[in-house]
Amino acid sequence: MPKYALYPGCSLEANSAAYAQSIEAVCRVLGIDLVEVDDWNCCGATEYHSLHRLAAAAVIARNLALVDPQLDQLVAPCAACFLNLKKVDHQMAEDPNWASKVNAALAAGGLSYTPGRVKVRHLVEVLHSDVGEEKIRSHVKLPLKGLRVAPYYGCQIVRPYKDVDNTEYPMKLDELMSWVGADVVPYPMKAACCGGHLTQISEDQAYELLRRLLQNAEDAGADVILCMCPMCQLNLDAYQSAVNSRFKTRFRIPTLFFTQVLGLAFGLPLKKLGFGKEIVPALPVLQQKIPAVVASVSRG
């Protein structure tokens, strides 16, 4: 059984419990063993870098240092965590002086990290590239034909590092969803920004970015938007009604984590996939578009 270290990140503990639940359920089906990093700490998101570069890096590096020495791959399902972990590893590898500074800070806690020891991966890469098409297809019990999904990548998984997918028009999640039979719609704004923390500090900017994403998904004829980052999901879902009030729009597009929808295709019961936690309810749409699938997984 392939084994990876898991860095869940703070969002998965609370606001994105549906992501955590569905990741666990889907990985169990696929035989992927995710081992949570013991006593991991918050990665500082995009906030700590604004205050202190070395402290921000050291806080992130503590997590890399805590990865089980038997494991050399670390999966981070959140975009901000993923980039932070990857960036610190890369910057330490590129600059030995910087690496010694980070390690001097870690040493105060009795830890150290050798850059390059852990490869930081996003879950989409693991499912798309390590598990692969054949195996994913072999687990599909209920093909999702009839459900039009808009795969949304956001920013920090596909940028600034260019090795995950295309930085402008990524395709891995599109392909993954097509393997489980969903109707994938072309979503031109799939790698545009959701506004991140701007919903907290500048509504005017954040709501406009969200409006564009929702409009673009609606124009593409999407039934649901699929996210691979907790922040993107939270913004598109929880602030959708605020966007509607602001712009007099009538968006009502459910926003799900891609793992929830994969789980449906694998025939997993709805309650194991965290359905019902989304603010814009998904079930009415799913019942309308893929009634047989919903009937089958509701029994489970």
Place this chain on the structure above:
Amino acid sequence: MIDLARTEGNSLLLEVMRGTPKGERLLHCIQCGSCGGSCPNGPDMDYSPRALFALIQAGEREKVLSANTMWVCVSCYACTTRCPQQIPITEILYTLKRISLREGLAKGTDGPALARTFVHYLHNYGRSFEFGLATRFYLFNKPFAMMKMGPLGLKMLSHGRMALLPTRIKNVKQLEAIIQKARELGD
């Protein structure tokens, strides 16, 4: 080759270059404007990254450090991957945030308050704590907006998406020691 003479007497330029991996690429800016054009928030910036880089090179320290550019940036990295001169634009903006905070020049933005409140919970618990973060941030910075956020908080709570108590990691002491040491070692 970088013409280092261009940095002479320009302390801001030197600080940006020192504080940012590959920061010296800034000297290669050709003023093409791909950054501002790629930015989802470009129109809201006082100066686009392109203009800001010209001001840095011109030694306009105060103008640069009091600009809203870096606080409007939300780290989508679209400018960074599109820059034909491989300038690490987003990272340079982070460096400018740090310098501007240090010099007390950040203004007209709640960005610093959000960052400080967020990091407060990270220091104390080792984890982020949304309920506390939202309450504390709104209460001290935008109490009127708090009324608007109330219903959203309730929705999150009723959908099982908000914890009312923070989670604390086991080894907060170790984390504290690491942060303390990092701060002693400098930025």
